Amino acid sequence: MSDHLKLIVEALIFASPEPITLKVLYKLLEGEPREDIDAAVAALKSDYESPRGLQLVEVAGGYQITTRPELHEWVRKLFHDRTTQKLSVQSLETLAVIAYKQPVTAAEIAEIRGVSSSGGVLSTLVERRLIKTVGRKPVVGRPFMYATTREFLERFGLSDLSDLPKVDELSDALGFELPAALSEPVQTTTALPFETEPSPAAEQAREPESAPAAGEPQVAGPGGKVH
Numbered sequence: 726m727s728d729h730l731k732l733i734v735e736a737l738i739f740a741s742p743e744p745i746t747l748k749v750l751y752k753l754l755e756g757e758p759r760e761d762i763d764a765a766v767a768a769l770k771s772d773y774e775s776p777r778g779l780q781l782v783e784v785a786g787g788y789q790i791t792t793r794p795e796l797h798e799w800v801r802k803l804f805h806d807r808t809t810q811k812l813s814v815q816s817l818e819t820l821a822v823i824a825y826k827q828p829v830t831a832a833e834i835a836e837i838r839g840v841s842s843s844g845g846v847l848s849t850l851v852e853r854r855l856i857k858t859v860g861r862k863p864v865v866g867r868p869f870m871y872a873t874t875r876e877f878l879e880r881f882g883l884s885d886l887s888d889l890p891k892v893d894e895l896s897d898a899l900g901f902e903l904p905a906a907l908s909e910p911v912q913t914t915t916a917l918p919f920e921t922e923p924s925p926a927a928e929q930a931r932e933p934e935s936a937p938a939a940g941e942p943q944v945a946g947p948g949g950k951v952h
Contacts, residue, residue, distance in 0.1 A: 734765040744787030785878040828870035
């Protein structure tokens, strides 16, 4: 692994507007041995462990160069921390409910929070790209279900949902009590539905139709096929 390759990898990570994955690095540096690219990333990790204003972190399955948390107050002074970018207590509470209970419907969120509606807050979180709809729940009315996004992981410095802190720890960090129902063991740590919703074919493959009960009349569909 050459020093020049390490510099290129560092520049790519720094310039990328979102965490850059090894897969993307392999594609951009096609022709370079993958083991050399891996070695360059490892060398950068070692370099950034020394005291400096920036750090190399792994978030959302990729790498990103960010300012160190202990220096955030100084960085905020540069950007004046516009109040329009802050999330309200209601938004943070709703986001926490979704993070720990996803996928979850608007009615379920409102019930956990003990409020009549969360519609306006959900719209704000969708606009900020912190949550997204991930299909409809198979119940009466087929309400939309919500889950967090890659943007959520990036903003809060998480690699995946398993990095979520305990509810009481998050309450202490936020400075207010979160709904008690969040402490119930229903936390989701599986892969997030970041991409598109499952295709109808995939849904059918996951939930095969049950055979008709004995004596139940069978219905002929288009083309004379019996269902």
